[in-house]
Amino acid sequence: MSVTVRIEQLLQSAPVLLFMKGSPDFPQCGFSGQAVQVLDACNAQFVHFNIFEDEEIREGLKSYSNWPTYPQLYIKGELIGGCDIMIDLYKKGELAQLLAAATEA
Numbered sequence: 001m002s003v004t005v006r007i008e009q010l011l012q013s014a015p016v017l018l019f020m021k022g023s024p025d026f027p028q029c030g031f032s033g034q035a036v037q038v039l040d041a042c043n044a045q046f047v048h049f050n051i052f053e054d055e056e057i058r059e060g061l062k063s064y065s066n067w068p069t070y071p072q073l074y075i076k077g078e079l080i081g082g083c084d085i086m087i088d089l090y091k092k093g094e095l096a097q098l099l100a101a102a103t104e105a
Contacts, residue, residue, distance in 0.1 A: 003060030011077040014047035015102040020071040031083040035071040042096040075102045
């Protein structure tokens with residue numbers, strides 16, 4: 001199975017997915033930690049993927065998303081961005097709206 005297919009399957013597996021370094025309970029970089037804090041502040045239900053556990057996904061996602069750094073937040077399969085964009089959207093009140101819309105039945 002190609003890395004692109006694997007990434008697309010991951011993106012379809014949850015409405016909100018954070019590709020990050022480490023886990024929400026043990027982030028392994030400051031930006032991933034901040035991303036989790038922003039999502040928690042929005043009371044978001046999200047799934048995470050620890051990029052350190054899968055080299056193929058870690059490298060393949062950079063090409064797939066055309067985004068070279070982590071974390072990467074996806075909502076309904078669409079790249080929202082990294083930590084700075086998440087914080088900016090949070091401060092504007094837009095991130096909570098995106099997250100709420102993604103998890104509505």
